[in-house]
Amino acid sequence: MSRRIHLKSISALLLSDLPPDIIFSIFACCDIASVVSVSQTCRDLHALAFEKSVWLVLLDDLRRRCILDRNCTPNIDTLSTAEMIDIVKRLITGPQTWSPEELDSVAEISRKITLHPTIAAASKWIVPQLLRSGRYVLFLNLYRLECWSVLDDRLVWTHTFPLDDMEVYGFAAEEADADVKIMVCFTAFLNAETRSYVEIVDLDLQTGTHNSLLVARVPNSDDTDPFSRPAVCGALAAVRLSVDLGELYMIVNWRKKLYLVLQANDLNTRLHGALIPGHILFSEEARLHLISSDMLSSHWAPIIATDGCTEPSPVFLKDIPKLRTLDASHTEQRFDSIYAHESPIRDGRYSVWIYSKRHVHRDFLSYRLSIPANEEPEWSQRTRSTLQPGRSYSYHPITYCGHSITSRGHQRGPFTIFSVASVSFGTAEVELPPSAAIHTDIAPYSGALTYSTDSSIVIQYYR
Template identity: 35%
Template sequence: MPSYLSEAPPDVVFSIFIYCDIASVVSVGQTCRYLHDLSLHQSVWLALVKDLRQRFILPPMIPDLEGARTMDLITLVKRTLTGPETWNPTSSGFAPQVSQRITLHPTIHLGAGILSWENEAKLSPSGHYVLFNNWQTLECWDVVADTLIWKHVSNLDRAGVLLFAMDEPVDGDTLIIVICERTRSLERKKQVFFYIEIIELDLRSGAHTSLLQLRCPDTSYDNPFADPAILGNVAVVALSAYADVFLVLDWKSQSAFAVEASGTHCGILMEIVPAHLILKTRDVRDRTGSGDLYLIDIEATLRSHGAPVDLHAGAPFHPVTLDDLPKILTQSIMPSVEGSPRTSHQLSVCRSPLHTDIYRIWVFHSHTDAVLCSYDLSLRPATAPSWIERTRAPARHVFYHHRIAYSGHTEFFERIEGRPGVVSQIAPPVLTPTRGELDLPGDCADPIDVSAYFGALTFATNSEVIILYFK
């Protein structure tokens, strides 16, 4: 029996490689010539790339894999890291080139079209489905067939969807969706109630099951919700009516806790990774525009501060302060120059295509200066969580960002010089802010969804929902 992997026969090595992540295969291949040659075998990379596709990291319309050469498969992996080739910046900028355009055709609403500032479209992680808020009615569309497979019918009277977010488990044909809703009383038209609902949608049958429905406290806000997110059994929603309060819901245990900004922390953003929350704060009163990044243990916080969800009463929440949360990791983020207290910030998290238990954190923070930072968070089971800063670069000084892709690209919507629209993207490998321009339809909606890995842009016009893929 061989004592070293380098002495094992090829079929044994191949069997080991298919249980490794890409980073491990590359590392082992650097140890000796024998393992290097085996690590570049087509069957190894075929298994690695198929795993990426099963985890929704590769786009659904990639070419036939079985006949692909090893270098072609490696190129597909590199694309998940850097984004589409025509998104790679040069000193003079870059020009995104569309490789495929997919259109969906929702029903025109009362002759007024489907375009509204609230009508957001989001592509599912697999790229097979689109959730579209069609005039406060949430719809799920099959991308390939251009067919409506589900329309949300609430058990609430006169309910309208305001915001939503989804999680797509890799082991089933389902979506887990968190929905922020508003209802209006039939007796008193000005009486408004707000709800958070979490549902499981069966994509084969088009039926959904309600997992949790929570009535929120009454408020004078027309829309008190912001920044919903969901992963597994945990959902988070910002309650703007409460001035920087985030509600964290565990729908399996039907328990929750709320977090509010405190002390010098005047704003919170929140993302979910397995068993943990990532929080970003900002201080609008500090002339340096300081901010901090925290890693929070969800289970520990539920044990110490969680309470059963009061589903129907609309009772006020009793948030805990950020200072009281059990923090695992803390990181300070500061622009370099003092100035005006006006700030903007963004937070995005994506699982690494190369490492099984590592997550890429992107942090945009603007004050007088704007910076785009990235961190790698390790959640390996055998070690304590840790993160390291990877990059820190100047960014475009803007005040609204969409999701930041794994590659570091993001976009914001502009109308300049009479052009119908441009998408401007930040690419951190270039140490100066770089813009890539793309002509969009003149009636393009403001909300533009960017996919986490393969650079798809999803948005609505007055008659279609459009998905763009790039070369």
């Protein structure tokens, strides 16, 4: 039985007739939005819904799901209910100084953490990634993947190569409790031949040991780095590929040791994807497709062994059943990168941000996606904004609440945090080194900016 109880189930009960302990147990099975909705029904339930013990459970659930960053949420036991509610509000709106009420504002740093790995000189273009709990950073150090502890500035783990003479070019991770699933994208140079692979690694963060769950070949490529936008979500991992066969999207089911390579209907079209629990989002020209992972069952193929000679056979996207398709061709948009994040307060709801092009303009589209249990998915467009002339956007991630980074021309500072949910971008400048234009990661919920220097990894939190 699912731990979650949704609002419709709660409304059918006469909650006010139940003992407080039973009501608290029901609240513990609800999302935040349901608890707040129930609090609006009567005074007694309002008082119970805002008991400190209820919000301790709700925030603990956010921590368990790695939505709350432990570096910007102190010991929640010491907080009042009002302070815990403010933390949740911040998840929805982002740092306060990122949404200034006046022009020429500067985003205020609330905390700055510096890690001191020994960075190889050839690794100056690394892009470090802060895991969502805020406890660990992953980064490439001379084509080798490392994990560092943020708490005590310590090397936790170094990826050991499953093959000789290989270089890592990309990675993605999903954190859960004390372990993390990592997709490692690498190229091996074997017998004067170049081959690319993906590996799924299960890393125990407490012991610093890992288990290689699978290594799979990707289609042949003349490029030593054919990878872009790797992602991990549940049993699925995915990465976009630029290979000899064209622009492809590879999905791996690491639990079942299966894979699928997708190709756009038009061979000149790039597929952009995003993973959410149990589903995949694809953009194809001016269409956005929602596909259930269950719909892929008849298209999976066994993983090709590392020494196998078989070339993966792509499947056309048109042959995959879709749950829903959003068609925006009438707007003359062309969809590009997708960023999708689950709601911190409502189960089954996601914020979807899309970078798109329209004639000579660069647009950002915002959609709300709802996937209620046992109901049809629903789309609703929220906003569309256009990048200001003279600004450079380098495909930085977009946070849950819609913030990203831009700079003036040629990808140089000053750098500005802006809201893609606003028709007029804010002007909150952030202090970053010049190299940060294309080498800064932005955390989806805390908004922490993580970047590298010649001798350190820096994490900046904002007020």
